[in-house]
Amino acid sequence: MTFPVVGMVGGGQLARMTHEAGIPLGIKFKLLSDTPQDSAAQVVSDVVIGDYRDLDTLRSFARGCDVITFDHEHVPTEHLKALEADGIPVRPGPDALVHAQDKGVMRARLDALGVPCPRHRLVSDPADVEAFANEGAGFPVILKTVRGGYDGKGVWVVRSSKEAAEPFRAGVPVLAEEKVPFTRELAANVVRSPHGQAVAYPVVESIQVDGVCDTVIAPAPGLSADLAAHAQEMALRIAAELGVVGHLAVELFEVPGPDGTPQVLVNELAMRPHNSGHWTQDGAITSQFANHVRAVLDLPLGDPRPRAPWTVMANVLGGDFPDMYSAYLHCLARDPQLKIHMYGKDVKPGRKVGHVNTYGDDLADVRERAAHAAGYLRGTITE
């Protein structure tokens, strides 16, 4: 059968789970991975080991692929344009992806679209930071390298311009943003296909600990139907205006509006399957991974609706013990309904090595089960 080949750049857990989702769809999956030990490389048949920063490697990898997509946003924009010029569909395309690669480009575009964002400005030195704070944002100020940050890396919170020297040392552009007094973080996740079909997942609450996603609750508890619909519409509009193909995660801050009614501001964009969508594997009719594959191939998209009243995802981070296997046995025995997703990665303290999903009718119970399993696997809960 003439089923197509998806080439995915990057061998992390997102590629691992995309391959898993592609198996029942019958699509063929080809992986470009840094090493044979990478999370996805362990489970994919057709793996090329190579450096995604090398154009010749990318070109060689792309031969025989019907479309190229990504596990991460780090492929240089000019390489993606070169692949497109070669006639290889790149999805999301470089003109869309740049908004997830470069926070300065992203902010400028969202401003132009009238999408509410935190106050922000590109800054060149600590004096710029001081000026930004004095013109309304106030301290503390968040400083972010415009490219390459993730999970709290490349991000600084400075309480004065005296603390602001370090971000400028690397000589890369820095974006200053106000520290928004948010009540919580949300994510509006949508998937869009090349011919413009799009689906919106329920808006979720995302709870971060030390700058890393800890727990996701689907749907976001207590979110008004109006604000949920507004956030979904905003995410769909961003996807359409930016020409996104595939999964788009719009990370949001929920803040009190002028009259006390909650509003949302856009924090970050990610154009790939995203940690805030892992709950969909067990909690939605169609997972974000399956819909990402369907979108980049321009297949009809699957139903994004939830299968249970509540689904909770908790990330499993590495703890002090390199071997999680006995904790894993305990968790499977304690909760026969637990859905566990291990990434095959070596355990290092604080590293994401898996996640668990739980679902059910009672949010307190669903949260407790997810938190217990994640804590037990990490070693922070021992009973």
Place this chain on the structure above:
Amino acid sequence: MTFPVVGMVGGGQLARMTHEAGIPLGIKFKLLSDTPQDSAAQVVSDVVIGDYRDLDTLRSFARGCDVITFDHEHVPTEHLKALEADGIPVRPGPDALVHAQDKGVMRARLDALGVPCPRHRLVSDPADVEAFANEGAGFPVILKTVRGGYDGKGVWVVRSSKEAAEPFRAGVPVLAEEKVPFTRELAANVVRSPHGQAVAYPVVESIQVDGVCDTVIAPAPGLSADLAAHAQEMALRIAAELGVVGHLAVELFEVPGPDGTPQVLVNELAMRPHNSGHWTQDGAITSQFANHVRAVLDLPLGDPRPRAPWTVMANVLGGDFPDMYSAYLHCLARDPQLKIHMYGKDVKPGRKVGHVNTYGDDLADVRERAAHAAGYLRGTITE
């Protein structure tokens, strides 16, 4: 991490879907496949191409595996005993598996356990068949080679001893069985682990067309709670008595009892993930494939309960058109809730190349959606 390695013998769709289910569990999967084009070999990283009938090949494959399990029942019993003697756990073990390999052994054991079966007798020639019919079974008589049959192959329905010559031509043992006037076929599927934990899936109705499974309905409509519990208990008892490890499918005939109350007779046993359990991928909390992996590794088993009131599985058979891709696009577009499972196999008329699962509250709707998709993919429905 010291997560274990499951070695699976056989590269068909059952191995493909077992690998898929093993990815989130974090287990490593190694495959022994006849060719690199086999369904599972297309999607598994660690594949050995070789002949499962060759003991040296099996021994070499088993090195580095923590357990060996199977996609089919065709590995010679003596080879399995040799692997066990080498210290490799083989699950299900040869002493259990022989009951799924040899219908004569299976019938004798079920008789000894008092499990109700169709009338049956090992026969050596057409005169034996005549005698079997005359002593109560009557014609037509079902003749089956005791080893090697599947999906209607190795099975004959004869209306007289004159028609009974062919099954004996190969010189292999033949089992005669009465043609049971069943009202429908059911399946009781259970999973058992080495230390004796076991779970029972809801009893399903299995609808065959031309000797091949066409549709499975979970749970079996109109089945009394008493008969469902009886069938589950019988399957659990067979699994325990035979020492089965992994998934056991007990195929059943539902027949009217002496007082008109439905009863069940055992038709066949299969000791591996089974077509009557494919619905569990999208319809149960834990799929048969995930629980098979968990069982052969002696991990705690997952919850087998259904996630929806009704789940229907329909097999996708090959039709006259070798390329299903445009039909596949149509089916995904028509039903965004459809769960499709393609096996990556070349289309040949009548060959199982995939299946679809549908689920929901309304059985008529769920059946229509599954039947439409399977029929459209095969080409028997064109609108």
